[in-house]
Amino acid sequence: MEVSSTTSPIVSLHGVGKSFPNGVAALRDASFSVHEHEFVSLLGPSGCGKSTALRILAGLMEPSDGDVIWRGGAAPDGSKGEIGFVFQEPTLMPWASVASNVYLPLKLAGVTRADALPRIREALARVGLEAFEKAFPRELSGGMKMRVSIARALVTNPKLLLMDEPFAALDEITRFRLNNDLLSLWAAMRQTAIFVTHSVFESVYLSSRIIVMTSRPGRVHAEITVDAPYPRSEAFRTSPEYAALCRTVSKALVDAMAQGEAA
Amino acid sequence: MTPRRPTRAEEAKERTRRERVLRALLPVLALGIGILVWDLVVRINDIQPYVLPSPELVFRTLITDWPLLWGSLVVTLSLTFQALILAFVGGVALAIAFNKSRLAEYSFYPYAVILQVTPVVAIAPLLLIYLPQQAAVLACAWIVAFFPVLANTTLGLNSVDRNLTELFRLYGASGWRVLRDLKLPAALPYMLGGLKIAGGLSLIGAVVAEIAAGSAGAGSGLAYRIAESGYRLNIPRMFAALILLSVAGIVIFAALSLISHLILRRWHESAAES
Numbered sequence: 001m002e003v004s005s006t007t008s009p010i011v012s013l014h015g016v017g018k019s020f021p022n023g024v025a026a027l028r029d030a031s032f033s034v035h036e037h038e039f040v041s042l043l044g045p046s047g048c049g050k051s052t053a054l055r056i057l058a059g060l061m062e063p064s065d066g067d068v069i070w071r072g073g074a075a076p077d078g079s080k081g082e083i084g085f086v087f088q089e090p091t092l093m094p095w096a097s098v099a100s101n102v103y104l105p106l107k108l109a110g111v112t113r114a115d116a117l118p119r120i121r122e123a124l125a126r127v128g129l130e131a132f133e134k135a136f137p138r139e140l141s142g143g144m145k146m147r148v149s150i151a152r153a154l155v156t157n158p159k160l161l162l163m164d165e166p167f168a169a170l171d172e173i174t175r176f177r178l179n180n181d182l183l184s185l186w187a188a189m190r191q192t193a194i195f196v197t198h199s200v201f202e203s204v205y206l207s208s209r210i211i212v213m214t215s216r217p218g219r220v221h222a223e224i225t226v227d228a229p230y231p232r233s234e235a236f237r238t239s240p241e242y243a244a245l246c247r248t249v250s251k252a253l254v255d256a257m258a259q260g261e262a263a
Numbered sequence: 264m265t266p267r268r269p270t271r272a273e274e275a276k277e278r279t280r281r282e283r284v285l286r287a288l289l290p291v292l293a294l295g296i297g298i299l300v301w302d303l304v305v306r307i308n309d310i311q312p313y314v315l316p317s318p319e320l321v322f323r324t325l326i327t328d329w330p331l332l333w334g335s336l337v338v339t340l341s342l343t344f345q346a347l348i349l350a351f352v353g354g355v356a357l358a359i360a361f362n363k364s365r366l367a368e369y370s371f372y373p374y375a376v377i378l379q380v381t382p383v384v385a386i387a388p389l390l391l392i393y394l395p396q397q398a399a400v401l402a403c404a405w406i407v408a409f410f411p412v413l414a415n416t417t418l419g420l421n422s423v424d425r426n427l428t429e430l431f432r433l434y435g436a437s438g439w440r441v442l443r444d445l446k447l448p449a450a451l452p453y454m455l456g457g458l459k460i461a462g463g464l465s466l467i468g469a470v471v472a473e474i475a476a477g478s479a480g481a482g483s484g485l486a487y488r489i490a491e492s493g494y495r496l497n498i499p500r501m502f503a504a505l506i507l508l509s510v511a512g513i514v515i516f517a518a519l520s521l522i523s524h525l526i527l528r529r530w531h532e533s534a535a536e537s
Contacts, residue, residue, distance in 0.1 A: 091426040093449075108436045109435075136530045
């Protein structure tokens with residue numbers, strides 16, 4: 001299906017495959033592109049290699065086959081804070097305060113705490129946790145921990161925001177709220193976002209484009225553009241347009257899974 | 264006016280309070296009964312002090328011999344603490360070395376285990392031949408105490424959250440940075456657990472070595488006092504020294520537990536106040 005932007009993509013995957021030493025092929029012949037300022041969801045069943053694709057994009061893994069081509073030839077540099085990564089779990093350091101957790105990417109980039117403090121506060125304010133600077137992770141709820149995790153990913157103002165099923169472990173209400181907050185953050189900062197999920201509804205609500213993947217080994221089954229304008233709100237969630245898109249994406253996902261099993 | 268009936272929450276609170284008092288009181292009561300029985304057994308059977316001294320005599324000995332016993336206690340405790348510090352530093356350093364280098368781990372870990380499983384009582388006489396007595400006692404205490412620190416720290420260093428490790432990699436952290444800012448803090452609860460065990464063990468190691476040195480040594484630690492008093496049939500002093508050793512062990516354990524609690528209470532579930 002059509003691609004939403006006409007500019008050259010920030011990154012393209014060409015026939016990327018990944019097999020692990022134990023023989024499991026997580027990803028096979030995956031090809032897709034992501035454009036600047038897009039919000040792309042990778043949607044697929046569990047174990048379809050979408051997390052693997054995300055790790056390859058983050059530079060945490062090398063692909064076994066195929067090429068990952070970045071615009072300008074250079075991948076974004078994590079050590080310069082050009083990539084933000086949000087895991088399925090909050091993945092906070094339990095021994096460090098909320099502020100210290102958010103400071104981590106800047107600390108590892110060599111920024112002093114004093115210089116970092118305004119940026120830490122700004123990042124915490126963005127996720128609504130400015131009052132919790134000195135709290136420890138165990139004192140926070142699951143949703144709040146996830147917000148800290150998002151603040152940490154955003155504190156370096158990354159070009160690329162990678163999220164690996166960040167809200168999968170949260171209850172539906174918290175999840176809806178965090179979806180809205182994430183969208184308003186993204187609307188304000190407009191970094192390129194790649195969001196891995198297995199939720200049709202979440203992917204339709206958040207994304208400008210959805211890449212539907214087959215079961216393991218994952219391949220790209222379909223790309224669906226979500227034309228609804230941002231900012232989106234609860235009104236979008238209850239609109240017929242949203243329902244129609246969810247039906248289309250669900251159908252694509254069912255087909256993708258059938259294909260994965262046949263392969 | 265009738266008194267207000269306590270609510271269910273108040274009743275529950277009262278129950279837990281009563282239980283806490285009971286838990287503090289019962290061991291003291293048991294000790295009291297034990298001492299009473301001991302005293303009665305000695306009195307009724309008219310047992311001589313060189314066989315079994317009465318608790319009252321032991322207590323009196325503790326006071327009259329206090330200058331001598333205190334000096335010995337200081338000697339034993341100072342050796343214990345030296346050994347504990349060396350065991351902690353050595354155990355953590357070895358764990359870091361093993362974590363950094365597979366080669367070092369494969370080469371030396373089996374020997375750490377061998378040192379641990381060989382009874383220290385059997386090693387002590389050998390060490391006493393080759394080392395000056397103080398050093399031999401220190402070495403014995405170290406041998407028994409370093410292993411729990413090593414084993415626990417190794418476990419801790421290997422149980423770092425995988426995602427956090429990936430995050431550090433993503434942000435380009437160097438190996439030492441990962442060690443300092445991620446692995447060591449993550450291993451801290453395990454290290455402190457090892458330290459708690461090592462505290463008791465270093466006392467045991469010091470005592471074993473002093474006993475092994477026995478009358479041959481010129482030592483003046485508490486265990487040496489016990490051995491010496493045994494030869495002289497000064498049984499009340501043996502008991503007094505033994506009690507001091509137990510109390511020292513309890514205090515060491517309690518102090519290390521407190522330190523561990525204070526360090527971990529803000530963030531670790533094991534120490535967190537509910």
